[in-house]
Amino acid sequence: MTIRVLVADDHAAIRAGLAMILDGAEGVEVVAEAEDGAAAVRKAAALRPDVVLMDVRMPGTDGLDATRQVIEAGSAQVIVLTTFDLDEYVYGAMRAGAAGFLLKSVDAARLVESVRLVAAGDGVLEPSVTRRLMSAFASTAPARPTPALDELTSREREVLACLGEGLSNQQIARRLGVGEATVKTHVSRVLTKLDLRSRVQAAVLAKDAGLVG
Numbered sequence: 001m002t003i004r005v006l007v008a009d010d011h012a013a014i015r016a017g018l019a020m021i022l023d024g025a026e027g028v029e030v031v032a033e034a035e036d037g038a039a040a041v042r043k044a045a046a047l048r049p050d051v052v053l054m055d056v057r058m059p060g061t062d063g064l065d066a067t068r069q070v071i072e073a074g075s076a077q078v079i080v081l082t083t084f085d086l087d088e089y090v091y092g093a094m095r096a097g098a099a100g101f102l103l104k105s106v107d108a109a110r111l112v113e114s115v116r117l118v119a120a121g122d123g124v125l126e127p128s129v130t131r132r133l134m135s136a137f138a139s140t141a142p143a144r145p146t147p148a149l150d151e152l153t154s155r156e157r158e159v160l161a162c163l164g165e166g167l168s169n170q171q172i173a174r175r176l177g178v179g180e181a182t183v184k185t186h187v188s189r190v191l192t193k194l195d196l197r198s199r200v201q202a203a204v205l206a207k208d209a210g211l212v213g
Helices: 012-023 037-047 063-073 087-096 108-119 127-140 154-164 169-176 180-193 199-208
Strands: 003-008 028-034 051-054 077-082 100-103
Touching: 003 012, 003 037, 003 108, 012 028, 012 108, 028 037, 028 108, 037 051, 037 063, 051 063, 051 108, 063 077, 063 087, 077 087, 077 108, 087 100, 087 199, 100 108, 154 169, 154 180, 154 199, 169 180, 180 199
Parallel strands: 003 028, 003 051, 051 077, 077 100
Antiparallel strands: none
């Protein structure tokens, strides 16, 4: 199945470069481009792509607000892609529900791999910011009441712990001895029960709750 991607960036040359890389990858197709956040939200709602590559700094509606709107509407999964390795962007992207955060310096192979992972239901983070992201969110996010975890089944708690370790759906399936489709169902239920927008947020919660070391 072809992975459909929307590229949102206010620089035409960058959009063209990203589109060229993605269109050149097997099983990936760029279905539209957007020059600002508002256009990204409209086109995502109309086209329902699998993944949106979202720049942060854009005129009008910025990438973080646009990400929040796209996620809340259920239009697509979002990878925030930016030139700037700033905590406010990393934290904002996760709070908005982005499934991934990458720097524009990412190489072509890693970019394509990230799109495929997110389309498959996994999350991706720039390695250089992962530890800061976990630490920042855990220290600033309001504490969630413990009873929220009591709503999870034992299997869902196992899946949450695996998310805390940063495991992909495939890795979780291997560890628990179940199919990837079953893992996706469990992840979806975990996010719904805990009122989370992304598996990255779930990973932070798992660490904060002591489910992983």
